[in-house]
Amino acid sequence: MEKPVYKRVLLKISGEALAGEAGRGLDFDMLGRVSQVIKKCVDAGVQVGVVIGAGNFWRGVKDGGGKMERTRADHMGMLGTVMNCLAMADVLEQNGVEVRVQTAIEMRAIAEPYIRSRAVRHLEKGRVVIFGCGTGNPFFSTDTAAVLRGTEINADVILLAKNIDGVYSADPRKDATAVKFDTITHDEVLARHLQVMDSTAASLSMDNKVPVLLFALEDPENIYRAVMGEKIGTVIRA
Numbered sequence: 001m002e003k004p005v006y007k008r009v010l011l012k013i014s015g016e017a018l019a020g021e022a023g024r025g026l027d028f029d030m031l032g033r034v035s036q037v038i039k040k041c042v043d044a045g046v047q048v049g050v051v052i053g054a055g056n057f058w059r060g061v062k063d064g065g066g067k068m069e070r071t072r073a074d075h076m077g078m079l080g081t082v083m084n085c086l087a088m089a090d091v092l093e094q095n096g097v098e099v100r101v102q103t104a105i106e107m108r109a110i111a112e113p114y115i116r117s118r119a120v121r122h123l124e125k126g127r128v129v130i131f132g133c134g135t136g137n138p139f140f141s142t143d144t145a146a147v148l149r150g151t152e153i154n155a156d157v158i159l160l161a162k163n164i165d166g167v168y169s170a171d172p173r174k175d176a177t178a179v180k181f182d183t184i185t186h187d188e189v190l191a192r193h194l195q196v197m198d199s200t201a202a203s204l205s206m207d208n209k210v211p212v213l214l215f216a217l218e219d220p221e222n223i224y225r226a227v228m229g230e231k232i233g234t235v236i237r238a
Contacts, residue, residue, distance in 0.1 A: 005229035008047040008123060010150030011038070011159045012143060015084055017217045019056035026056065026087055030220075035091045037220045038128060042097060046227050047123040049153055050130045051146040052088060054080030074138035078105060081142060085132040086110065098127040104136025104145075116152050123153065143201040151208045158210055159226055160197060161217035166234035167196045183235045196236075205236070212236040 013034065020027025041048055057080035058073075082103060089099040100122045101111040111132060112118065122129045134145040143160070150158045167189065170178040186206030190199060196214055205212050215222050215233025225232050 002228060004041070004044050004046050004227045006046060006156040006227050008049070008153065008155050009041075009157055009159050009227060010049045010051065010146055010153065010155040011161060011223060012051045012146035013053070013088075013161050013217065014142075014163065015053040015055035015057060015080065016163065017161065018052070018084055018087070024056055026084070028091070031087060031091045032095075033220045034217075034223070035088065035095050035097070037223045038092060039095050039097050040224050041227050042126060042128060044224075044227070047126070048128045049119070049123060049149060049155065050085075050088065050128060051134075051142055051149055052081055052084040052130065052132070053142040054078070054084060056080075057083060071138040078133040078136070081134060082107070082111070082132040085130045089130055092128060098125075099130060100127050101130045101132060104131070104133035119149075120153055129153075140200065141198045143197040144204060147201045147204045147208075147210065147212070151204065151210055155210070157226075158205060158212045159223065160212055160214040161223060162196075162214055163216065163218070164196075164214075165216035165218075165232075167194060167214055167236065169194075171195075181234050182231070183237065186236055186238060189236060196234075202236075206238055209238045211238075 020030045054077045058077050085101045089101050092099045102114040103111045104114050106113045119129045131149045134142045166180045167184050168178040168180050172178040186202050189202050213233055213235050
């Protein structure tokens with residue numbers, strides 16, 4: 001049987017991806033497809049941590065920009081991530097996967113507080129750990145939260161599942177001459193101002209030498225392909 005190339009991964013899923021074609025709210029068909037692939041990864045022996053965005057409910061900067069105080073708008077986004085975390089946890093459990101939800105802001109009635117050692121222990125026991133509330137701080141994206149949690153749990157790689165199939169020299173939707181990279185350094189991402197993840201996330205992964213693999217979530221099987229070492233997306237490395 002083919003073995004995965006990574007033992008422990010941190011998977012970042014955008015909230016928009018969970019909305020499916022509707023663009024808002026939750027598409028349970030998409031949730032089901034993603035959860036089935038995560039189960040395949042767990043069954044293959046991969047330890048999986050997950051960070052989920054909240055763009056299907058609320059984007060702090062975009063939705064609250066100019067109309068709300070930024071910190072409060074970001075807090076609303078953190079609450080949106082928790083709704084996505086609970087939905088993903090429920091669907092995973094329906095598929096027979098043990099799950100724990102941990103949040104950076106304490107809400108003990110519905111989730112565990114984030115404690116690194118406890119999260120690692122859950123992973124070692126084969127449970128999927130879903131991290132909610134981003135970093136728990138305003139002004140930081142869930143991409144940054146994914147790199148932070150991935151670094152803290154000593155993940156082998158950060159899997160950024162996006163709505164684009166890799167890193168390009170320019171936006172391929174606007175520039176027909178845009179070239180896709182198989183690999184690129186964090187330095188190049190920052191120097192070229194490539195909008196694949198925010199600069200804080202790129203700097204954090206660079207400083208801690210954590211590789212990032214960016215690929216499209218349109219086909220959730222790409223998650224499994226990534227952990228098995230298939231050549232997909234773009235690897236961002238030091």
